[in-house]
Amino acid sequence: MIQIFKKTNIDFMKYKFIAFGVSGAIIVAGLANIFFGKGLKPGVDFSGGTLIRVLFKSPLPVSDVRQALTEQGLGNSIIQEVEKAQREYIIRTAGLSAGDIQADQDLEAHAILANRIIETLKNAEDKAAVERGLLDFNNAGVKEIAAVLQPAYPDEAASLAERIINFRVEKGIIEDFGILREAGISDEVISVLKDRTFLGSLTVLSRDTVGPQVGKDLRRKATQATVWALLGMLVYIAARFKLAYGVAAILTLTHDVLFTLSVFSFTNREVNLPVIAAVLTIVGYSINDTIVIFDRVRDNIKLMRKSPFEGILNASINQTLSRTVITSGTVFLTVIALYLFGGQVINDFAFTMLIGVITGTYSTIYQSCPIVYFWQKIFGTGRRVRR
Amino acid sequence: MKKGLRWKLILTLGIVGLALFLAYPPGKKINRGLDLRGGIHLVLQVITDDAINIDTDEEINRLRDQFQKKNLTSTSIVKGRIGQITIQGTTPDQEGAVRDLLDENFRNWDYVFVGATATLTMKSEVQMYLRDQAVNQALETIRNRVDQIGVAEPTIQRQGLAGDRIILELPGVDNPERVKNLIKTTAVLEWKLVKAGPAADEQTLLASVGGTVPEDAQVVKGDPKRTSGGFYLVERVATVTGKDLRVVRRATDEWNSPAVSFSLNPEGGRRFERVTGENIGKQIAILLDDKVISSPTVEDVIPATSGGIIRGRFTIDEAEDLVVLLRAGALPAGIKYLEERTVGPSLGADSIRKGLSAGVAAVILVMAFMVIYYRLAGVNAITALILNMVLLFGALAYFRAALTLPGIAGIILTIGMAVDANVLIFERIREELLAGKSILNSIATGFSRAFSAIFDSNLTTIISAIFLFQFGTGPVKGYAVTLIIGISASMFTAVFVSRLIFDLTVAGKKRKEKMSI
Numbered sequence: 001m002i003q004i005f006k007k008t009n010i011d012f013m014k015y016k017f018i019a020f021g022v023s024g025a026i027i028v029a030g031l032a033n034i035f036f037g038k039g040l041k042p043g044v045d046f047s048g049g050t051l052i053r054v055l056f057k058s059p060l061p062v063s064d065v066r067q068a069l070t071e072q073g074l075g076n077s078i079i080q081e082v083e084k085a086q087r088e089y090i091i092r093t094a095g096l097s098a099g100d101i102q103a104d105q106d107l108e109a110h111a112i113l114a115n116r117i118i119e120t121l122k123n124a125e126d127k128a129a130v131e132r133g134l135l136d137f138n139n140a141g142v143k144e145i146a147a148v149l150q151p152a153y154p155d156e157a158a159s160l161a162e163r164i165i166n167f168r169v170e171k172g173i174i175e176d177f178g179i180l181r182e183a184g185i186s187d188e189v190i191s192v193l194k195d196r197t198f199l200g201s202l203t204v205l206s207r208d209t210v211g212p213q214v215g216k217d218l219r220r221k222a223t224q225a226t227v228w229a230l231l232g233m234l235v236y237i238a239a240r241f242k243l244a245y246g247v248a249a250i251l252t253l254t255h256d257v258l259f260t261l262s263v264f265s266f267t268n269r270e271v272n273l274p275v276i277a278a279v280l281t282i283v284g285y286s287i288n289d290t291i292v293i294f295d296r297v298r299d300n301i302k303l304m305r306k307s308p309f310e311g312i313l314n315a316s317i318n319q320t321l322s323r324t325v326i327t328s329g330t331v332f333l334t335v336i337a338l339y340l341f342g343g344q345v346i347n348d349f350a351f352t353m354l355i356g357v358i359t360g361t362y363s364t365i366y367q368s369c370p371i372v373y374f375w376q377k378i379f380g381t382g383r384r385v386r387r
Numbered sequence: 388m389k390k391g392l393r394w395k396l397i398l399t400l401g402i403v404g405l406a407l408f409l410a411y412p413p414g415k416k417i418n419r420g421l422d423l424r425g426g427i428h429l430v431l432q433v434i435t436d437d438a439i440n441i442d443t444d445e446e447i448n449r450l451r452d453q454f455q456k457k458n459l460t461s462t463s464i465v466k467g468r469i470g471q472i473t474i475q476g477t478t479p480d481q482e483g484a485v486r487d488l489l490d491e492n493f494r495n496w497d498y499v500f501v502g503a504t505a506t507l508t509m510k511s512e513v514q515m516y517l518r519d520q521a522v523n524q525a526l527e528t529i530r531n532r533v534d535q536i537g538v539a540e541p542t543i544q545r546q547g548l549a550g551d552r553i554i555l556e557l558p559g560v561d562n563p564e565r566v567k568n569l570i571k572t573t574a575v576l577e578w579k580l581v582k583a584g585p586a587a588d589e590q591t592l593l594a595s596v597g598g599t600v601p602e603d604a605q606v607v608k609g610d611p612k613r614t615s616g617g618f619y620l621v622e623r624v625a626t627v628t629g630k631d632l633r634v635v636r637r638a639t640d641e642w643n644s645p646a647v648s649f650s651l652n653p654e655g656g657r658r659f660e661r662v663t664g665e666n667i668g669k670q671i672a673i674l675l676d677d678k679v680i681s682s683p684t685v686e687d688v689i690p691a692t693s694g695g696i697i698r699g700r701f702t703i704d705e706a707e708d709l710v711v712l713l714r715a716g717a718l719p720a721g722i723k724y725l726e727e728r729t730v731g732p733s734l735g736a737d738s739i740r741k742g743l744s745a746g747v748a749a750v751i752l753v754m755a756f757m758v759i760y761y762r763l764a765g766v767n768a769i770t771a772l773i774l775n776m777v778l779l780f781g782a783l784a785y786f787r788a789a790l791t792l793p794g795i796a797g798i799i800l801t802i803g804m805a806v807d808a809n810v811l812i813f814e815r816i817r818e819e820l821l822a823g824k825s826i827l828n829s830i831a832t833g834f835s836r837a838f839s840a841i842f843d844s845n846l847t848t849i850i851s852a853i854f855l856f857q858f859g860t861g862p863v864k865g866y867a868v869t870l871i872i873g874i875s876a877s878m879f880t881a882v883f884v885s886r887l888i889f890d891l892t893v894a895g896k897k898r899k900e901k902m903s904i
Contacts, residue, residue: 002760003817053734111727115564141561169425172733205734207563211725214430218860225858229851236850240843274793277855277863281800281870284851288804288844292811295840323814326760327807330753334803337749338796343741345422345734346796353800 004325008318012365013310013373019366023255030262040265043272046219048212050093050110052117053205055173057138059086065121072120074113082344088205091117110209121202129198136200137193138173141165148196149189160189173203222276226257229283237291244379245294248371249287252363256286259359260352267351274349282356285331289324289364296320297372309376313369328361395887402879403774406781416784420791420865423739425732426558427566430725433551437720438521439470439514446493447472453488470509472496477503522551524719529553529570531715536566552725563729565704571722573676574712576629580662581670581682585609585617592618610678613699619679621672626662631655635713637706640698645706647697647713656691664688673697675709742795749799753806761813763903767888768809771880775805778876779869788872791865801873808845808881811837813904826902830889834882841882845874 034040044051062081069077069091078092093113126136135144146161153160167183168174177190177199230250238246257279264271296316304312335357339350410416421428443466450464450472462476477485482500489498489507496507509517526545533541538557546552560566582604586592589606593599600606603623609616631651638648651659663671663685672682680699689695701709754772757765779798783790816833824832849871856867893902 055733108724111724143561169732169736172737203731203733204729205731207727207729209724209727213432214726221858225854228857229854232850232854233847236847237843273860273863274796277793277859277866280851280855284848284870285804287847287851288807291844291847292840295843298839299836319818320814323810326810326814327804330756330806330810331800331803333752333756334749334799337745337752338799341741341745341748342796342799343738343745345738345792346742346745349793349796 003322005322008321009314010318010321011314012317013314013370015366016370016373019370023259023363023367027255027258027262030258030265033265034261038265040261041268041270042215042219043270043275044092044208044210044215045272046215046222048110048210048215050114050207050209052091052093052114052207053082054089054091054118054121054202055084055205056087056089056121056202057173057175057199058201061086062089065089065091068120069117072116074117074120077117093117110211114207114209118202118204123201126198126200129200135197137177137197138168138200138203140197145193145197149192152192153189160185164189164193172205174199218273226276226280226283229280230254233283233287237294241294241298244372244375247375248368249290249294251371252290252368253283253286255363255367256282256356256359259363260355263355263359264352269348269351272348274346275352278349278352278356281353282360285356286360286363289327289360290368292323293317293320293364293369294372297369310373313373317365317369324361324364328357332357392887392890395883396891399774399884399887403777406778408781409784410777410780413780413784417780418783418787418789419735419739420789420794420862421556421558421728422730422792422862423735423790424558425730425735426556427560427563427730428726428728429555429557429567429570430546430727431553431555431570431722432725433522433525433553434721434723435518435521435551436469438517439509440466441720442517443470443472443509446496450474450493453492457484457488459485459488467506470514472507474505474507475503477505479503518551519549521720522553525722526553528716528718529555532570532711533557535711535715536569538566553722559732563727565708567724567727569708569711571724572712572718573721574629574715574717575674575676576632576713576717577625577674578627578659579607579621579623579625579672579674580666581672582620582622584619584621585615585679585682587617589618592620596620607672607674607677607679609682610675610680610699613678613680613701614682619672619682621674621679626671627651627655627659629713629717631658632713634694635710637703637710638696640696644698645701645703646699647701647706647709648694649697649713650694651691653691656694659689660691673699738792738795742792742799746795746799746802749802753802757806757809761904763892764813764816764889767885767892768806768813768881770888771809771877771885772802772805774884775801775873775876775880778880779873782872782876783869786868786872788868789865790869791862793862793866794869797866797869798873801870801877804848805873805877805881808837808841808877809885811840812881812885816902816904820902820904826893829902830886830893834886838882841878845878848874 062079065079066075069075069079074093080090080092082088082090093110130136135148137145142158142161142165145164146157149157149160163183164180164185167180167185171179174180177194180190180193181187230253233253234246234250236246237249260279260282264275269275293316296319297312300312300316300319304315307315332354335350335353338346339354342350447464447466453459454461454464459481460476460478461474464472464474467473474485485505486498486500489496489505493507495510495513497510498505498507522545526543530541530543533543533555538560540558542554542556544554546554555570557566582601583595584592586595592606596604600620604620605623607619607621609619631654632649633652634650636648638646640646650656666685667687668685670682670684672679674680681697683698697709699705699709750772754765754769757768757772759765761768776798779801782788788794812833815837816829819829819832820826852867852870852874856864856871859867
């Protein structure tokens with residue numbers, strides 16, 4: 001059999017003070033950065049605003065995008081280039097100038113701003129084509145395309161339109177009508193399309209507008225969910241093990257959450273809903289690890305009656321070490337797969353999980369056990385654990 | 388085969404078969420969330436203050452009426468803060484009579500007298516009822532409108548039981564802006580006789596009637612898009628309203644421009660006949676949400692049964708939208724959007740592609756690892772993992788839970804986490820084997836001793852997922868659901884099914900010296 005570890009006997013508990021020091025330093029630095037430094041960058045979900053994701057037909061350098069927006073007084077929008085180089089961008093509207101809008105119409109104002117950005121980015125050819133009464137093929141729906149084909153193909157218009165649009169959906173944006181031949185569309189149909197429609201220079205992939213009220217609600221709910229989840233676990237573990245273990249578990253989890261947020265504060269990433277989902281998953285994952293070790297401690301306390309408590313903790317960590325490494329390994333593999341292949345939309349989530357898996361594994365060994373140890377030393381009398 | 392084993396095998400096959408039946412073919416049976424299929428997610432708030440104000444206005448009218456009937460004096464009866472009416476200038480000798488009136492006919496209101504002023508406050512349970520009604524009616528109206536537009540599989544629900552928010556999910560909408568406007572329009576349609584106008588500004592308009600607005604009239608504006616703009620003086624009371632409409636259709640007028648034709652219910656029709664008969668040659672204004680959209684001249688009496696058409700320089704789409712609005716009815720209160728998310732179908736298709744490739748990569752990596760590390764036992768774990776996925780999809784289909792992009796991430800994570808139970812068991816079995824126990828014995832102890840750790844750790848993970856579900860909106864909820872189902876299913880597959888596989892293979896052979904683990 002392949003074994004990662006033969007019987008190990010590492011004195012993990014010896015490093016407890018070093019571990020406390022390292023974690024403490026990182027968390028203190030992170031919290032300082034969050035509260036007095038750069039802070040966490042809230043995404044649209046939490047701060048409100050509009051996020052538009054556009055795909056251009058042909059490459060457009062980021063400087064051109066910025067210039068076009070600046071000319072329209074939208075220069076303070078945040079522009080991020082993603083995935084397909086120079087063709088796909090995420091644009092976030094920046095704070096609104098007070099002159100534009102009344103306060104109670106915040107959301108409406110963001111929506112209007114988003115429309116203006118989209119209009120600005122369309123090029124002159126698009127506008128001229130619309131003037132001539134042509135339909136924008138890259139943004140048209142099935143019904144509209146069917147209406148275009150209706151005169152020439154009264155019977156098949158609907159099914160043709162559906163096939164054409166499905167093909168466009170797969171491609172994202174069509175650069176040249178000729179490519180429709182790949183979908184088995186005949187040259188005659190293509191020439192009808194060429195006559196009546198034009199290939200718009202961009203398509204809007206997605207668009208999120210969140211009002212300030214919802215952002216505030218979500219912030220409150222996210223905090224509540226995290227706190228309640230921690231309390232729920234404290235109660236469960238205290239009931240199944242002992243209060244000391246419950247306290248140690250949630251201190252460990254709090255460590256994980258703070259550690260992850262600290263690391264996050266040093267990156268340039270925005271905190272949005274998926275990131276919070278990832279943080280809560282980390283909570284669920286790290287507790288998994290912790291409980292497996294505690295479960296061993298629970299067993300060992302009965303088996304190793306004569307040993308000192310520190311020795312029991314050490315033995316338990318050692319005995320579960322290969323499991324800890326293997327499980328973290330498989331989870332790490334899946335998270336890496338998500339991070340590398342999951343695409344940009346899910347990337348923040350995967351990144352947060354990546355930090356969390358590492359933190360969770362480390363904290364189980366170096367935080368939860370020492371905390372139980374100290375708690376027992378200070379408050380504990382007996383070593384009995386409820387079963 | 389032992390009898391116990393046979394039943395376990397039948398149970399397992401039954402459950403897996405059921406899951407397969409529920410989930411196959413996944414393209415059809417699994418509900419895709421908005422972020423994967425494209426569509427709009429809207430959160431809107433019903434401005435329930437409107438409902439309170441409307442009711443307060445009606446009550447003020449009733450008060451004025453009653454004061455007149457009973458010969459009570461007051462200098463003014465006006466709206467105060469929200470849900471309040473102030474009556475000023477009552478005389479001391481009439482206080483008793485006013486109190487009697489309020490006690491008898493205005494039971495929804497609490498009142499206090501301070502000198503000559505009475506302040507009425509709408510009782511809080513009445514306010515709550517009105518607000519609740521407004522949200523319910525708005526929900527109903529919006530549902531009607533969405534049905535009229537013809538959106539397939541919309542979700543329209545109230546957020547929370549007593550909240551003033553409504554969540555709408557509309558998959559596959561081509562033109563989000565149009566739909567948004569359509570939902571937001573209050574759509575109160577009224578026909579009111581024109582007393583004067585249109586005039587370029589308010590002063591000119593009022594000059595023609597002596598400078599002030601008469602008691603029974605009001606000034607309204609022309610919708611600049613539909614009329615030549617300007618101001619109208621119209622009667623306060625409408626001749627007919629949208630509520631009197633019976634059939635509404637898109638039509639064309641005599642110049643072939645898009646218009647909307649309507650017919651009236653008997654009562655509305657009779658009123659329309661009488662008013663048109665008495666006012667031949669005068670203008671009648673058609674108002675949508677207090678803006679004039681057209682003001683035709685009454686050329687002849689319009690019989691009760693004939694109905695008519697509404698013109699207003701419509702495009703075909705605009706005429707169609709008006710039909711939708713009139714058929715679905717008016718909103719009882721204004722609404723405003725709090726959140727809108729639009730996902731184009733391309734992004735959804737792209738997300739599915741990427742999610743699939745990440746999923747396939749994760750499965751291959753984890754499976755390869757398990758087989759290399761645990762050999763045949765690894766194959767056992769993989770079987771459990773595959774069954775886990777089957778059960779997960781079966782459950783998703785059964786609960787009609789929407790699969791979202793974070794949901795796909797949840798499934799991929801489940802792959803990593805679900806093998807944890809197997810790892811725990813296998814490591815225990817190895818320990819027992821190394822301690823020199825027999826294979827049968829090792830398997831039995833491995834499973835039983837690993838169980839408490841598996842149970843406790845999975846349950847705590849589920850606790851955190853439940854809170855995530857509580858907090859989450861759309862996509863995040865989908866994630867929490869897949870996580871909860873995935874972990875629950877893994878307890879069954881990794882503990883029950885894996886054990887069964889061991890029992891059927893390894894343990895079945897009486898003297899096997901080595902176990903492949």
